[in-house]
Amino acid sequence: MLTGHQQTAQHGDIDESDAVRQHQQFYGGGRPSGPATSSSMGSAAAMQALKMFGGGQGGGSSGGNSQNQFVGAAMGQAAKLFDQQSAQGNASGNKQDAVASAAQMALKMYMKSEMGGSGGGGLMGLASKFL
Template sequence: MSSGTSYGGGGFGGSILGDITGVQQHAQHHSSGHGDESLFGNALAMLQAKESNLANEDVDEEHMVKAHKSYFGSGGEGGNATSGGIGAASAMQALKMFNGGTSEGGESSQQEFIGMAMGQAAKLFEQQQSAGNVAEGESKQSAVQQAGEAALKMYMKSEMGNNSSGGGGLMSLASKFM
């Protein structure tokens, strides 16, 4: 039985997202650059509205690892690609990239990580859509939103276990998965 971990109670002293312009710029940088600015802006607005609730949600690590293996290992789920799966896989891919040294670290590391996940989701959704693998009713907006939520929850979990700012907690979280 999983008890889940709560991150409420003001442990972060404000928004993790901070100035969403930074997150949006990172997302755009890591996407395929097909005019997704409004897509990322909409997802970030929804993410800001849900941020305090997401702090109380647990991270489904097993689902994220399986999704990553499915999308980045064998190339897709053959007609069954979902926004949730794409989002989870993209957050894991961002974690892998973040820990692979493509991050600059520092104060904006959480913005970079979340933006990276959202950009990866936009790119992965396009790849799956062009291959005809996206399940009916799924949307790029939803995939980007799911990736942002997963990345934010991963970041909050890593920071609660690490009690430091920057990307140190993400490094220790990655060691569990990679």
């Protein structure tokens, strides 16, 4: 699914402040303003995966495997978040879109961390910037 998006992700920019805000709304005990969209849940889930990696829960090793682990973690968080919001009657869209959105956001974050990488520490450096 993401193979074609990797090239786009390298050039795509991340709205860092929006991603942090979405994460705080869903994971910080805040209440989302309006229905939880696939995009907002995807951003929040990718941030949660980043937080997990930054906290050492997901490992910080570099290489292709860490990219897969990070994107996979974001997708898993999006699925959980969608189920939670759906149970509260607050989810709009569908689970597949939320998971895809999280995967795309995670891939953008990963690519940004790799490209800005000299001295940035990869995902760890990116995590410290966001959280």
